[in-house]
Amino acid sequence: MSGFFISNTDGYESTLTPETVNSMSVEDAMTILNSEGNKKQSEAAVGKIITDFNWYYLAVMDSSMQNKITKNKMVTFSFPIASGQKIAMNVKDIRVDEKDPSKCLVLFSCDNMIEELNLMRFTTADLIFNSFEGIRIPSSAIRIVDGNKGVYVLIGTQAKFKKINILYEQPDYVVAETKDPMLEKVMPVTSDDEVIVGSKDLYDGKIVK
Numbered sequence: 001m002s003g004f005f006i007s008n009t010d011g012y013e014s015t016l017t018p019e020t021v022n023s024m025s026v027e028d029a030m031t032i033l034n035s036e037g038n039k040k041q042s043e044a045a046v047g048k049i050i051t052d053f054n055w056y057y058l059a060v061m062d063s064s065m066q067n068k069i070t071k072n073k074m075v076t077f078s079f080p081i082a083s084g085q086k087i088a089m090n091v092k093d094i095r096v097d098e099k100d101p102s103k104c105l106v107l108f109s110c111d112n113m114i115e116e117l118n119l120m121r122f123t124t125a126d127l128i129f130n131s132f133e134g135i136r137i138p139s140s141a142i143r144i145v146d147g148n149k150g151v152y153v154l155i156g157t158q159a160k161f162k163k164i165n166i167l168y169e170q171p172d173y174v175v176a177e178t179k180d181p182m183l184e185k186v187m188p189v190t191s192d193d194e195v196i197v198g199s200k201d202l203y204d205g206k207i208v209k
Contacts, residue, residue, distance in 0.1 A: 006048050010121050011036070013048060021056050026097035026105045029060055033122065050118065057089065057108040057125065063096055066104065068129060075108070078126040082116040086128065132167040134175040135189050141197045142174065152202045153193040159206045162189050 015032060057077070069075055069091050077087045089108040097103040117123070141151045143161070150163040164176040178188050189195070199208060 006050065006118060008119070009048050012121055016121070018054075018056070021058060021107060022093070024058065024105065024107075025095060026060055026103050027099070029058055029105055050113075053111050053113045055110055055113070055117075056092070057110070059106050059108070059125070061104055061106055063102050063104045065106070066094060066096075069094070069106065069127075076128040076131075077108070078128055079114070079117065079123060080126070081120060081123050082114050085114065087112060087114065132175045134167050134177050135191060137164065137174050137176050137189070137195060138197050139170075139172055139174060141195050143202065151189060152196040152199070153189065154196055154208055157207055157209070159196060159199075159202045159204065159208050161202075161204050162193070164189055 012032070071091050071094055073091050074088050075091060077089055078084050079087065087110060089110045091106065092109045093107040095105045095107075097105070137151060142149055142164070143152060144150075145161050148163045149166065150161050152159040152161055154160075164174075166174045167177050168175040176189055178190060196202065196208060202208075
C-alpha cells in the first residue's frame with residue numbers, strides 16, 4: 001500500500017471516514033466535537049497511511065449561509081493553520097438540522113492535499129466571499145482635502161497629502177488601492193509610507209515632530 005505515513009493517531013480514524021461524513025447530521029458532528037476520540041485505539045496504533053488526495057471539511061453553520069453557498073459549487077477557504085493559504089473547495093452537501101432548522105451541516109471536499117492540515121482533526125477556517133488587495137489604513141488617518149479623500153504621510157519631517165481610492169471600508173479601517181489610474185500622476189500610498197494618525201491641523205509641508 002502506498003501513501004503518506006503519519007506517525008500519530010487521534011482515535012477518530014474509524015469515526016470520521018468518507019462513508020460516515022456523507023451521512024452525518026448536525027447532532028452527530030456536535031457529538032464528535034465534544035468527544036475525545038477512541039483513546040485505546042489511538043494508543044494501540046503506530047500511525048496511519050493516507051492513500052487518497054481527497055479530503056473533507058465539515059462545518060456547522062447558520063442555515064442562512066444557504067443564501068451564499070450552493071451545492072456542487074466551488075468556494076474559497078483560508079486556513080489560519082496553513083498560514084492563511086487560500087484553498088478552493090467544493091460544496092459537496094448541505095444538510096439542515098431537523099431539530100433546529102436554524103443550523104445546517106455543510107460538507108466541503110478538496111483534492112489538494114495541504115501539509116499543515118494532515119495532522120489536524122479540528123481547526124477553524126475563514127470562508128472568503130470577496131477579497132481586496134491594497135493598503136490597510138486606520139479610519140482615523142483619513143482626511144478630506146479639496147473634496148478628495150486621502151491621508152497625510154511623513155516625508156522626512158514634513159507632512160504630505162496623498163489621495164486614496166477606498167476599495168473596502170469598516171468602522172475602524174479601510175483598504176485603499178495601491179494603483180489607481182484615476183489618481184493621474186499622484187503617487188499612491190504604499191506599504192513603505194508612514195501614515196500620520198491622530199495629528200490635527202495638517203497641511204502639505206507642515207513640520208511634524
